Structure formats: structure tokens, C-alpha cells
Amino acid sequence: MKVRVFVYLKEGVLDPQGKAVGHALxxxxxxxxxxxxxxxxxxxxxxxxxxxxxxxxxxxxARALLANEVIEDFRVEVCA
Amino acid sequence: MKVRVFVYLKEGVLDPQGKAVGHALxxxxxxxxxxxxxxxxxxxxxxxxxxxxxxxxxxxxARALLANEVIEDFRVEVCA
Structure with missing residues (x-):
């Protein structure tokens, strides 16, 4: 079964990569x-x-490996 | 307006990061x-x-910066 795990930074955590991309854009x-x-x-x-x-x-x-729960949240989606 | 750009490797392109994560799992x-x-x-x-x-x-x-179209495809999603 196909599973998608979305891992994103928690709100309030600085995203330097995003900042750099924003600047470049x-x-x-x-x-x-x-x-x-x-x-x-x-x-x-x-x-x-x-x-x-x-x-x-x-x-x-996600809890074991994919996300760093100190600074990241995750969401799991199961595709049919 | 919120825009989400999904950037993923084209099919057939090796994903070493994915391979490593799969192995770790x-x-x-x-x-x-x-x-x-x-x-x-x-x-x-x-x-x-x-x-x-x-x-x-x-x-x-995506074409200008976010995706490398040689090896990656992208999909754009606009949120209301």
C-alpha cells in the first residue's frame, strides 16, 4: 500500500532553506x-x-526515523 | 495566495536518499x-x-529555480 509521510517544520521554527529560496526568487x-x-x-x-x-x-x-519531532510535525496519507 | 510546488524525481531517476531511508527503516x-x-x-x-x-x-x-527539470518533475497546487 502506498503511504505518503509529509514532514514539515513546526510553526515558529526558522526555515533557513526557505529564506534562501525566497531571497533567490x-x-x-x-x-x-x-x-x-x-x-x-x-x-x-x-x-x-x-x-x-x-x-x-x-x-x-515517522516517529522512529522520518521526522525530528523536536522541530518537525508530520502528517500521514494512505493512498488506495 | 498560498501556492504549493511539489518537486519530485522523474521516474527512473535513482533516489539515493530514498534508498538510504528505506535501508534504515x-x-x-x-x-x-x-x-x-x-x-x-x-x-x-x-x-x-x-x-x-x-x-x-x-x-x-518552478521552472526558474525550484525544480531541476533534467531530473525532476513538478506539480503546482493553489490553495484558496
């Missing part, structure tokens, strides 16, 4: 760009009996 | 995990008159 002429935040998506195939099990496995993997 | 005991791919999402606020303009600006930014 401004330099390239995209003037009204603000509040750039960069997050990542981990897409994986898991071996689960149903959607609930896949969801649970996604959350377990 | 296996080591941690998540056995049935396969096909791990990691992509990124750039979320930004743009100054656009309507959804179509925001979409266009997102695509322009």
Missing part, C-alpha cells in the same frame, strides 16, 4: 513572494493488511 | 517497506490577482 524578479517554507514528502510502499494498518505503520516510521 | 524493523522516494514541497505566499495567475507564477518559479 526575489532576485529573479518574483517580487510578491513571501513566507517560503520547504518541507519533504517520503513516499513508500508498505506491506499492510488495510488502510488503518498502513496509516499506523506510517506514523510509527 | 528495514534495519529498524519495518520489514515490508519498499520503493522509498523522497521529494520536497515548497510552500509560498504569492501576490496574485486570481488562482490562474498564482498557478502560472508557481510554474514559472
Amino acid at each position: 526575489q532576485t529573479l524578479g518574483f517580487k510578491g513572494v513571501e513566507d517560503v517554507r520547504i518541507s519533504r514528502v517520503v513516499e513508500l510502499d508498505v506491506d499492510a493488511v488495510d488502510k488503518a494498518a498502513a496509516q499506523k505503520q506510517g506514523e510509527d516510521m | 528495514q534495519t529498524l524493523g519495518f520489514k515490508g517497506v519498499e520503493d522509498v522516494r523522497i521529494s520536497r514541497v515548497v510552500e509560498l505566499d504569492v501576490d496574485a490577482v486570481d488562482k490562474a495567475a498564482a498557478q502560472k507564477q508557481g510554474e514559472d518559479m
